[in-house]
Amino acid sequence: MVNAFIRVTDREKKKQKGRQNSNRDFSLDLTVVFPYIAIFMLFFSTGDGIEGLRKWILFAEASTAGGGGGGGFWSYYSVVSPSGIAIAVTAMAGIALAATIVYSRRGSLKSPWALRKRKYALQPKQWKSLFTPDGKLGDGGVKFLKKVRSGVFTPTNCDVCMLNRYDLNSSKEERDSIRRQKRKEFERLRKRCRQILKRVENSSTVKETAGNNCNEDSEDLSQVVDSSGLEDVDSGRRSTEGESPMVDDSENSSKVKETAGNNCNEDSEDLSQVVDSSGLEDVVSGRRSTKGESPMVDDSDRPPRGQSHQTLVSSDSDSEGGIDKSEITCEDNSPGETESSGSDTSDEDENIPLFASEITEENNIDKDDNSSASRIKSRSKSHADEDFATWQRIIRVDAVRANDEWIAYSSTQALVSEMKAYQLAESVGLKEYDHLEPCRIYHAARLVAILEAYTLYDPEIGYCQGMSDLLSPIISVVEDDSEAFWCFAGFMKKARHNFRLDEVGIRRQLNIVSKIIKCKDSHLYRHLEELQAEDCFFVYRMVVVLFRRELSFEQTLCLWEVVWADQAAIRAGITKTSWGRMRLRAPPTDDLLLYAIAACVLQRRKLIIEMYSSMDEIMRECHSMAGRLDVWKLLDDAHGLVVNLHDKI
Amino acid sequence: MAYKVDHEYDYLFKIVLIGDSGVGKSNILSRFTRNEFCLESKSTIGVEFATRTLQVEGKTVKAQIWDTAGQERYRAITSAYYRGAVGALLVYDITKRQTFDNVLRWLRELRDHADSNIVIMMAGNKSDLNHLRAVSTEDAQSLAESEGLSFMETSALEAFNIEKAFQTVLLDIYQIIRKKALAAQESASGTGVPQGTTINVNNMSDNANKKPCCST
Numbered sequence: 001m002v003n004a005f006i007r008v009t010d011r012e013k014k015k016q017k018g019r020q021n022s023n024r025d026f027s028l029d030l031t032v033v034f035p036y037i038a039i040f041m042l043f044f045s046t047g048d049g050i051e052g053l054r055k056w057i058l059f060a061e062a063s064t065a066g067g068g069g070g071g072g073f074w075s076y077y078s079v080v081s082p083s084g085i086a087i088a089v090t091a092m093a094g095i096a097l098a099a100t101i102v103y104s105r106r107g108s109l110k111s112p113w114a115l116r117k118r119k120y121a122l123q124p125k126q127w128k129s130l131f132t133p134d135g136k137l138g139d140g141g142v143k144f145l146k147k148v149r150s151g152v153f154t155p156t157n158c159d160v161c162m163l164n165r166y167d168l169n170s171s172k173e174e175r176d177s178i179r180r181q182k183r184k185e186f187e188r189l190r191k192r193c194r195q196i197l198k199r200v201e202n203s204s205t206v207k208e209t210a211g212n213n214c215n216e217d218s219e220d221l222s223q224v225v226d227s228s229g230l231e232d233v234d235s236g237r238r239s240t241e242g243e244s245p246m247v248d249d250s251e252n253s254s255k256v257k258e259t260a261g262n263n264c265n266e267d268s269e270d271l272s273q274v275v276d277s278s279g280l281e282d283v284v285s286g287r288r289s290t291k292g293e294s295p296m297v298d299d300s301d302r303p304p305r306g307q308s309h310q311t312l313v314s315s316d317s318d319s320e321g322g323i324d325k326s327e328i329t330c331e332d333n334s335p336g337e338t339e340s341s342g343s344d345t346s347d348e349d350e351n352i353p354l355f356a357s358e359i360t361e362e363n364n365i366d367k368d369d370n371s372s373a374s375r376i377k378s379r380s381k382s383h384a385d386e387d388f389a390t391w392q393r394i395i396r397v398d399a400v401r402a403n404d405e406w407i408a409y410s411s412t413q414a415l416v417s418e419m420k421a422y423q424l425a426e427s428v429g430l431k432e433y434d435h436l437e438p439c440r441i442y443h444a445a446r447l448v449a450i451l452e453a454y455t456l457y458d459p460e461i462g463y464c465q466g467m468s469d470l471l472s473p474i475i476s477v478v479e480d481d482s483e484a485f486w487c488f489a490g491f492m493k494k495a496r497h498n499f500r501l502d503e504v505g506i507r508r509q510l511n512i513v514s515k516i517i518k519c520k521d522s523h524l525y526r527h528l529e530e531l532q533a534e535d536c537f538f539v540y541r542m543v544v545v546l547f548r549r550e551l552s553f554e555q556t557l558c559l560w561e562v563v564w565a566d567q568a569a570i571r572a573g574i575t576k577t578s579w580g581r582m583r584l585r586a587p588p589t590d591d592l593l594l595y596a597i598a599a600c601v602l603q604r605r606k607l608i609i610e611m612y613s614s615m616d617e618i619m620r621e622c623h624s625m626a627g628r629l630d631v632w633k634l635l636d637d638a639h640g641l642v643v644n645l646h647d648k649i
Numbered sequence: 650m651a652y653k654v655d656h657e658y659d660y661l662f663k664i665v666l667i668g669d670s671g672v673g674k675s676n677i678l679s680r681f682t683r684n685e686f687c688l689e690s691k692s693t694i695g696v697e698f699a700t701r702t703l704q705v706e707g708k709t710v711k712a713q714i715w716d717t718a719g720q721e722r723y724r725a726i727t728s729a730y731y732r733g734a735v736g737a738l739l740v741y742d743i744t745k746r747q748t749f750d751n752v753l754r755w756l757r758e759l760r761d762h763a764d765s766n767i768v769i770m771m772a773g774n775k776s777d778l779n780h781l782r783a784v785s786t787e788d789a790q791s792l793a794e795s796e797g798l799s800f801m802e803t804s805a806l807e808a809f810n811i812e813k814a815f816q817t818v819l820l821d822i823y824q825i826i827r828k829k830a831l832a833a834q835e836s837a838s839g840t841g842v843p844q845g846t847t848i849n850v851n852n853m854s855d856n857a858n859k860k861p862c863c864s865t
Contacts, residue, residue, distance in 0.1 A: 393747070394720060397671035401689040435688060464722045465670060465692040501722055540726070541694040549691070616698065616713070623697055 121154040122147075135172020137162075142574060144168070148565035149588070151635065155557045157478050163564040164490035165483070168572045179483070186482040189453035196388070197429045388455060391463035392429075395451045398468040399444040400433050405553035406476035407439060413479060416442040428452070446475050450485045457489060464499035467492075469548040473557050494567060494590070498544050509543045510536045512591055512649060516598035519645050524605045533615035538622045542597050547629075550600075555631040559596065562635055566592045586642035591649070599637035600629065658702055658711040662822050663733050664815075665763070667755050668740035669748040670719030673774040676805035677740060678716045681815050686806055693718045696730050705816070705823045712819060724758070731763040735826075736770070736818040741789075743773045743802065744781040749789065756796060768821040772814050773802040 130137055130144050137144050145168070148159065162168070166175050407414045421438040424445040425431075433441045447468055455462045471488050478484040497505025514536045518525040528534040541549060546563070548556050569588035589595065601608070604621060612618050666674040675693055679685040682699040698715045715734070717727035731737075739755050741748040752771060759767060771793050773784060786802060793800035799817055803810040 390721070394670045398692050401691060403689055403691070465718060465720045466694050469691070499722065501725075503725060544694050549694070619696075620698065 120152070121156050122152075122159070127156075127158055131172075135175070136170065137168055140574065141168030141568070141572060145565045145569050145572075145574065145588075148561055149569075151558060151562055151632065154554070155477050155561045157483070159561070160474060160477050160487055160564075161483055163561065163568045164487040168568060182486050183482040186453060186485050189456050189485075190449060190481075192456055193449070193452045194427070388459075388462070391455045392452060394465060395448055395455075395463050395468070396430055396432070398465060399430065399447040399451070400436060402440070402444060402447060402468060402472050404440055404443075406443065406472060409553060410476045410479070413442065413476065414439045421445065424449075443472070443475070446481060446484070447471055449481060450475065450488060453485055454488065454492070458492065458496060461492075461496045461499050466545045467499065469545045470495060473548070473553060473560070476553075477557070491564070495546070506540070506543060509591075509594055510540065512594045513539055513543070513598050513601070515649055516595060516641060516645060517601060519648050520598070520641060521602055521605060524602065524609060527609045528618075531613065531615050531618070533618055536601075538615060538619035539597050539601065542600070542622065543594070546593055547596070549623075550625045550629055551631060552627070555629070559593075559631050559635065563592045563596075566590070586639045587646060589642055589646055592638060592642065595638035595641045595645075596634050599634055599641055600625070602641075603633075603637065657709070659708040660705075660823065660826070661711045661713060662735050662819060664712055664714045664736040664738065664818060665731055665734045666714060666716045666738050666740065667727075667758070668719060668772075669742070669745075669751050672719065672740045672742040672745070672748050673805050674719065674738075674740050675716050677738065677772070677774060677803065677811055678714055680805045680808055680811045682714065684808070686808075688806075692720075695723060695726050703816075703819070705819050708823065710819055710823065712815065714815075728758060728762040731759065734763055734767060735822045736768045737763065738770050738772055738814060738818065739798070740772045740774050740803075741784065742775050743784045743789075744775055744778050746783040749773070749784040749792075752792065753796075756798075766825065768799075768818055768825065770799040770801065770814055770818045771796075772810075773800070774805060776802040776809060777804040777807045 130147075132138055141162075144159075144162070148163070166178065170178075416439050418438040421442040425433060425441050428445050428448040430441070430445050430448050433444060436444065450471060451463055451467060454467070470491065471484075474487050474491065475481075475484045478487055498509065499505070514525075514528075514534055517528070517536070518534075525534060528536075546556075547559055551559060566588040567590055570590055574588065601622075607621065608618055612621070666678055668674055670692065675690045675697070676686050678697075678699055679687065679690070682701045693716055696715055696717050698713060700711055700713045702709060702711045704710070715730050717723070717730060737759055739752060739759075741752055743749075756769070759769065771789065773786070773789050789800055789802075792798075799821070801810050801814045801817070803814055805811060
């Protein structure tokens with residue numbers, strides 16, 4: 001125990017020294033804080049014991065409202081050994097310790113981020129204590145967000161989901177209901193992906209009578225699309241690419257075309273029918289909606305095909321209505337109204353003949369499309385000149401080269417059996433993974449499954465390189481595919497704008513970074529102007545993949561979690577006044593990431609002004625930051641920028 | 650753009666690396682500039698660049714090589730970087746037919762956005778995976794001929810032909826620049842003829858033969 005205190009004290013003293021050396025204005029201000037201080041020593045285990053490290057964490061817990069130097073208590077958490085939890089409160093020693101660690105700056109307490117070194121994952125018991133008996137977060141999630149914002153978590157399944165998926169005011173029952181219903185939606189998306197792969201197989205069997213195995217080649221899809229001459233895909237391509245057959249040509253497409261040519265016309269008729277009746281048309285319809293040729297709304301009364309099948313599926317229309325309705329409910333993110341989802345629980349075990357069930361599936365898909373269509377109908381349309389086949393190919397290219405940093409953080413996934421990994425890979429049509437070990441094949445296959453489903457869910461964005469970087473940390477933490485998918489979809493609600501073809505989203509973000517720098521440091525900004533770099537293009541990658549390439553896996557999750565907490569607070573309408581009680585003086589902002597990026601540029605102002613004479617050099621500096629960033633310093637600086645500038649930006 | 654700077658290097662040549670996602674552009678770059686190869690190199694977001702200084706015909710040339718994202722989506726951003734490029738390495742993957750079929754499209758990108766005199770080398774990468782080959786050398790050669798490109802098969806993994814491909818591009822660029830410089834001088838002396846006296850004409854043609862510099 002005593003030993004432990006000495007360690008903390010030493011560290012804090014060191015830190016204090018460091019701070020004073022760095023010309024920052026700190027002074028000890030005990031008089032204000034002293035009476036309010038209580039010290040907690042918490043010993044607990046992370047349970048996994050991966051690093052076997054002793055981690056010291058401290059954080060400030062907010063108390064009552066209080067501006068400059070108001071009350072509060074400081075808690076010290078430390079991870080000692082995997083032996084459970086022991087709590088000790090030692091007031092005297094604590095006061096002595098507090099003297100060394102409580103700083104004040106201009107009369108007010110400093111952000112606790114500045115003092116944080118390590119994070120820990122909330123223990124189940126602590127996590128539970130945040131909730132009321134009916135599974136709601138107490139005080140609308142304020143306490144929860146406050147903890148996350150001050151950086152006391154290492155993300156876990158629970159809080160990643162809470163931050164990205166669910167309403168902070170939702171009860172457990174409501175969340176369970178959403179979970180069930182969203183799982184079905186995800187399964188439908190996956191089924192469509194599988195159908196597309198299967199169609200390909202079927203059509204290649206028709207063509208070549210080779211009887212190839214299922215999932216033979218994901219690229220075959222493009223053959224089907226190509227040779228069937230689906231108007232939308234083709235016209236889209238023509239309009240953007242001229243004559244050359246670029247996007248969709250896969251290895252065998254010419255072969256298939258030849259065969260189609262040699263065979264009788266019926267064959268190719270057949271093929272296009274195969275394609276038509278598959279989920280492909282939905283893909284196409286999704287694409288159509290992004291082309292700007294026809295407004296999204298038109299899509300909703302689109303398919304004559306659906307009508308022609310109406311008699312066949314009339315028995316299912318009720319449940320479809322249920323799905324549709326609940327879908328909309330979910331989009332509104334108001335889990336209080338999810339009772340309609342009860343109607344579709346029944347179709348889970350329905351025993352429908354294959355053909356009929358397929359049509360049902362398609363109709364459901366139509367509904368899904370329509371709802372997602374209405375979801376994005378107000379957004380400006382961009383011309384997507386890529387298609388599902390291209391996305392499929394690139395997703396697989398990116399999935400197999402996802403790195404293995406996550407392995408240390410997900411022991412269960414790291415130990416996945418070879419068979420399970422291969423099975424999953426086969427089911428999603430992933431190949432060319434020879435050089436990977438089973439857990440990485442498994443990881444890659446999960447990436448494929450979720451990213452592919454996302455392209456169907458959000459066909460306007462589809463897949464864009466960088467998205468696998470965003471998903472990889474999420475699936476490492478969230479082990480269930482459906483949960484992970486919806487967390488990702490929630491995450492992407494904001495991040496998707498970065499990937500828009502018309503670049504509106506990314507330009508807006510770069511503009512904000514530029515503005516922050518301009519407001520904070522006009523000298524640096526002038527220098528950037530001289531180099532014609534004031535558009536801040538050099539931070540492009542940071543914006544697109546949210547620091548994923550610059551920070552380690554753990555750092556990334558820490559940063560993202562704090563960013564998510566801010567966004568969740570805004571979604572939940574937690575106002576500035578409620579934050580007043582939280583010591584974090586910075587109000588939550590949707591753009592915390594951009595402040596962090598600006599902070600990271602500002603940290604290098606001297607170097608940039610004195611040493612760099614072209615945008616290229618600044619870009620190189622930005623691209624070589626990997627492993628050199630302190631995420632807590634970054635957040636602290638970002639926080640400072642928010643405090644000073646959020647009214648101006 | 651070819652900048653001539655007095656110190657450090659004689660010329661700075663900007664070269665772009667283009668081609669479909671996953672063909673190995675980033676590894677070609679890391680092999681050439683750092684002699685490194687990484688099987689799991691991540692996708693390039695936007696653009697990245699690296700430089701290497703080397704000797705071309707006795708001149709110190711700094712090659713500034715811009716590695717671009719392969720995906721269509723990033724095209725608007727990456728094509729801005731074609732500006733000022735004097736050379737391009739257009740990469741496809743010999744094991745993926747589609748990446749070769751897309752070469753024509755990349756050529757069009759270059760024609761639309763890059764300098765018309767840009768030197769283009771087509772590189773069939775991953776030649777180490779010969780057993781998975783989907784594009785024959787003959788096909789590639791005939792395409793290169795019909796489009797007027799240089800062509801080489803390369804392997805970033807085995808460091809095969811990477812050096813040679815860049816050397817060839819840089820040499821071509823250098824020769825074009827020299828030719829241009831000479832042509833500029835000749836045209837300068839050409840316009841000098843009608844204006845000058847007979848004595849001047851002699852002087853100028855003398856200069857043109859001796860010194861590749863117009864400091865008369």
